[in-house]
Amino acid sequence: MAEAGGQRISPHEVMFSLDIGTRNVVGVVGRWEEDQFTVIDVEVIEHPSRSMYDGQIHDIDKVAAVAECVKNNLEGRLGFSLRQVAIAAAGRALKTYQVHVSRELDITKTIDKRVIDSLEIEGIQKAQQALEHESADKDTKYYCVGYTVITYYLNDGIMTTLKGHRGDKIGADILATFLPHVVVDSLYGVMERIGLDVMNLTLEPIAAIHVAIPPKLRLLNLVLIDIGAGTSDIAITQDGTVVAYAMASVAGDEITEAIAKTFLLDFDSAEKLKITLNKKEKHHFSDIVGIPYEMTTNEIIERISDVIEGLAAEIAEKIINYNGKAPSAVFCIGGGSQIPTFTQHLANKLGLQKERVVVRGTEIIENIVFQCEKLEGPEFITPIGIGLIALKDREQDFIHIHVNETAIKLLNTKQMYVSDALIRIGYNARKLIGRRGKGLNYFVNGVQKVIAGEPGEAAKIFINGALGSLDTKIKNRDNIVIEPAFDGKDVRISLNELFMEAKTVQFNGLDFKLMGEPLINGKPAALNYIIQEGDQITYREIQHMDELLLRFQKKMELCRVFVNGEEVQSDYLLKDKDQIRIEEIEAEQEKDIIHCGADTEYKMENTIDQPKDDENHEILIYVNNEPILLNAAKKTPYIFVDVFNYIDFDRTKVQGILILKLNDQRANYTDLIQAGDRIEIYWE
Secondary structure, three states, rough: OEEEEEEOOOOOEEEEEEOOOEEEEEEEEEEOOOOEEEEEEEEEOOOOOOOEOOOEEOOOOHHHHHHHHHHHHHHHOOOOOEEEEEEEHHHHHEEEEEEEEEEEOOOOOOOOOHHHHHHHHHHHHHHHHHHHHHOOOOOOOEEEEEEEEEEEEOOEEEEOOOOOOOOOEEEEEEEEEEHHHHOOOOOOHHHHHHHOEEEEEEEHHHHHHHOOOOHHHOOOEEEEEEEEOEEEEEEEEEEEEEEEEEEOOOOOHHHHHHHHHHHHOHHHHHHHHHOOOOOOEEEEEEEEOEEEEEEEEEHHHOOOOOHHHHHHHHHHHHHHHHOOOOOOOOEEHHHHOOOOOOOHHHHHHOOOOOOOOOOEHHHOOOOOEEOOOOOOOOHHHHHHHHEEEEEOOOOOOEEEEOOOEEEEEEEEEOOEEHHHHHHHHHOOOOHOOOOOOEEEEEEOOEEEEEOOOOOOOOOOOEEOOOOOOOOOOOOOEEEEEEEOOOOOOOOOOHHHHHHOOOOEEEEEEEEEEEEEEEEEEEEEEEOOEEEEOEEEEEEEEEEEEEEHHHHHHOOHHHEEEEEEEEOOOOOEEEEOOOOEEEEEHHHHHHHHHHHHHOOOOHHHHHOOOOOOOOOOOOOEEEEOOOOEEOOOOOOOOEEEHHHHHHHOOOOOOOOOOOEEOOOOOEEEOOOOOOOOOOEEEEOO
């Protein structure tokens, strides 16, 4: 055990945090006791040479050497080894990408949150794919750490919200923020080289905002800017939470370079001069050719004021892009925030009172005490925040979950939801919302008919066996199972199915549809023909009794016709489900009818030659390859329907589409049958 402030310290109760910055590495050792964070010891060492650019580690060995020196110095004073560490990934490594995404919808359904979430996930995935595709390193992968919907669209019109509306097309402009995997990988590489296990990892802007803007202030629309050397990290709060992270590609180095160019100084000399601008009024320095200068801070700032104003303008533009408007107030941290006049320029660019843009140092951190030399200034907000957030949240830096039996890990930078897991595995967002099946539009005797496709069903999401949704919160070791949405079936209807409801009568015990032979686009078609979009279907329907008798080669004057038990005449209008019975007229009556009346000649000419009463009309045919002898006494030729009297075939129980063929050609009930004909009758 070691002692600090007269107290014995156990290595198991301390938190060691490292802030690996572009200019230096800061190590902080502290512990949580009596509702406060006690800083036990700190160590700050500058990089001897440039091994980091814009917060990204370029030379792992050089950075590891500095970090190891920080670790060793602390261990030497503490008297025990440090084995675990909390670190932060640079927010300045964040990447942003804006995309437009759209999809067609079923106009009959109200747009709900599931549809909107699915659209947004699709946008994030599209942004991630585009970012990885356009990256200079094609193997670079990214985590999504946040996104903002800039604009919604309904039927190509701009909307503030989609929920509750209906339309056939929705869309959104989405600005997504990503962190490259390489940032995390390089940090882990440094820690491995110096024998440290990472117990907590966060984002630098998250660590900074944790101590600079406590939760009780996050109901307000506030912005935190961490102005480092290479870039400026931005975090935005509203409604009690952090709603966005962003990065501006300008920071303190722009000021250093402006000083170097204006006064002809090398970069290191210009950096030292910049650091002293807010610490003293007069400055003495010489340029690279030996010319001495004695200038006040105001004189120096005036010479580079356009660069400072430009820095403020670019940061202000980023804030407006992500926040949509000027915030209520802006807190500035980081070494670059101390440049004189910067906060005034930023306030002007945002249209805020200058008092609303302030620099915050470690003095604003609540419940903190130092048992060592006190760290002061805005540049030490983030190092302390890394340790504090790790102590208060000892969750793993990654959470491990399963999605459809696939193990994945998620960077634990914020509250995670099911949607984050789906984005991580690249789950196709279109599998979350089922589409209505394709409908069918066709015409029957010139009348348009429209049949809607079957509705689809949305995906089902289960978290540890319980039904959830895209915005269900997830935690370490959760098991997520997704049953994909399924689309409704397309309309598929055959000609036979279409006319199942056609008028049907029973003629001498035979079911007979009154629909005549249909034509598809002017051509005959089989009953199993599948109707296509835009088909023109035409047919003639038998309406009167005389037409029906003609189809069965019967003459009204040669028989008596009864419908539903009552005798009717030739002009009887047929109705669905009519029961029709025919009685043949006796021979003598038939002769009388033939030889009398004004239309005798017509009737004689149109009477089919009949065999004598005592003559059997016999023919041999083949039905389904079986020989059948038709031998009943008949006065008329056989027609197709007569075959059913000689075979065992139940037409009352529909088992599909009834296929009738005569000599390999599609047949009708009234087709004439001749000796030797081959007939096929079956269900398809």
